[in-house]
Amino acid sequence: MSTLLPLLDPLLFSVLPYVSVIVFLLMTIQRYRVRTFSYSSLSSQFLENRQHFWAVVPFHYGILAILAAHLGAFLLPGTVLAWNSEPLRLYLLEITGLVFALLSLVGLAASLWRRATVTKVRIVTTPGDWVVFAMLLLQVLTGLGIALHYGWGTSWYAGVATPYLRSILRLNPESDAIAAMPWMVRLHVINAWLLIGFVPFTRLVHVLVAPNPYFWRKPQVARWYGKANRSHP
Secondary structure (H helix, E strand, O other): OOOOHHHHHHHHHHHHHHHHHHHHHHHHHHHHHHOHHHOOOOOOOOOOOHHHHHHHHHHHHHHHHHHHHHHHHHHOHHHHHHHHOOHHHHHHHHHHHHHHHHHHHHHHHHHHHHHHHOHHHHHOOOHHHHHHHHHHHHHHHHHHHHHHHOOOHHHHHHHHHHHHHHHHHOOOOOOHHHHOOOHHHHHHHHHHHHHHHHHHHOHHHHHHHOOHHHHOOOOOOOOOOOOOOOOOO
C-alpha cells in the first residue's frame, strides 16, 4: 500500500482538480441548457417546516462563514499569517472557525435526522441527496478533525494550501507540500475536489443562481378574491 501512495498522489492532487473543475463547468452548463428549472434547492420546507428551519439556518450560516474564511486566506495569505503571528489573535481566529464549523455540523446533522425520520421528506430524498449529504458530512468532520488534532489550520492553509491552489490556477500544479500533509488533511482536500465535480448532479447547483433579485425587487402585493367568511360579523 505504501508503494502505491506516491503513484496516487499526482493523480489525486494534480489531475483530479482539473477533472473535477471540467466536469463542474461542462455539466453545469449542460444542465442549465437542458433542465433550467432544475436549478433549485428543491426545498422540502412545505412538507415540514420546524425541523427544516433549525437544520438549514445553522448549516448555511456556518458553511458560508467557513467558505468566506477559506476565500480570505486564499486571497490574502500574508495578512492571515501576520494576524496569526500574535498568539491571542491566532486563538481568536481558530476558536471562531471552530464555532462556525460546529454550527455547520449541527445543521447538517439536523438535516440528516429530518430526512431520515420525517416520512414525507424521506420519500422525496433521492440517492444523490444521500451521497451529497455524506460528502458534506465528511468535509465538515475532517475540517473539525484538522482543527482539533492538527492545530493552527488557518496558518497551514495560508502557507500550504493557498500556494497549492494557486499553482492549480497557473496550470502548473505543485502538490508535493499538500501530499506530505497528514492523512486527514489530504482526505479533506480530495473530498473537496470530488464534491466540486459532483455539484452539477445535485441540488447544490442552486448556489449558482441564488435569489439575489429578492434583495432589490419591489414588494409583491397579494389580494384574496374568495368569498367572505360569513361566520364573522
